[in-house]
Amino acid sequence: MTADPRAALDRLVAALEAHFGAISTRQSDDDPRVDDAYDVLADAFEVYDDALATAYGEVTPFVLEEEEDDDDDFDEVDD
Secondary structure, eight states, X not given: OOOOHHHHHHHHXXXXXXXXHHHHTOOSXXXXXXXXXXXXXXXXXXXXXXXXXXXXXXXXXXXXXXXXXXXXXXTSOOO
């Protein structure tokens, strides 16, 4: 299902606000609220970008980095 670009933008703005709120009230370096807000923000951004592409053939100038798999560190063998 393709999201409405306006609704996706509203969701993205709300996710940005929630992310800022989580960071500005962080309780510790590993506060799970910050990680959760990050994930919601990343998802909202992708939905918005996809909605723009589908509706208008345009995208934002931003690219999310791919998360590296922690298991990759163990794939290399030391000689």
